[in-house]
Amino acid sequence: GENVEQHPSTLSVQEGDSAVIKCTYSDSASNYFPWYKQELGKGPQLIIDIRSNVGEKKDQRIAVTLNKTAKHFSLHITETQPEDSAVYFCAANTYGQNFVFGPGTRLSVLP
């Protein structure tokens, strides 16, 4: 079955700097890769996603890149702000199958 790894487990950046979180997956059949942001005491919120027929997707300060050959995808957050501090989860999915989540990255943006 699918296995998703995520690095780093914790990340601290200065406000205004960029943050990058990387995930790798094992199942080449996976074709959908969402990223979720979870704030303390709340459910995960979908922030961006990418399908396997696209190499990069951007939405304001966040972007996701996908390398199908290497089976990894990354979340990029530019101009980080304190409100970006949260736990971020990546996931991999094949249509009709369950989502497999990474272990999460705790991002702290220091003012």
Next chain:
Amino acid sequence: GAVVSQHPSRVICKSGTSVKIECRSLDFQATTMFWYRQFPKQSLMLMATSNEGSKATYEQGVEKDKFLINHASLTLSTLTVTSAHPEDSSFYICSARDPFGGVNEKLFFGSGTQLSVL
């Protein structure tokens, strides 16, 4: 995106009592909903898949008699923790697939329920 509503957000109960958690899809019909459990500082652990009009599918190691799931309509799934004990204390989160997400159905989460069993 699609909205999934979950209630209650927090519940404290005595050991031995049962607790019901509701999960509703507000602006779409969800034939399938999912229930996750999350321990502090850990990832999401899938407990079961809730199918409208049929029995839920439980993941290995999850006690179906302890965690009763009912998906009686296309917009409501409930999780009942029966005879709760302190070890059942956890953060429970439901999710549903947006059937209009296209080729890949996007997964949206409720706000979670923090269960504390005394």
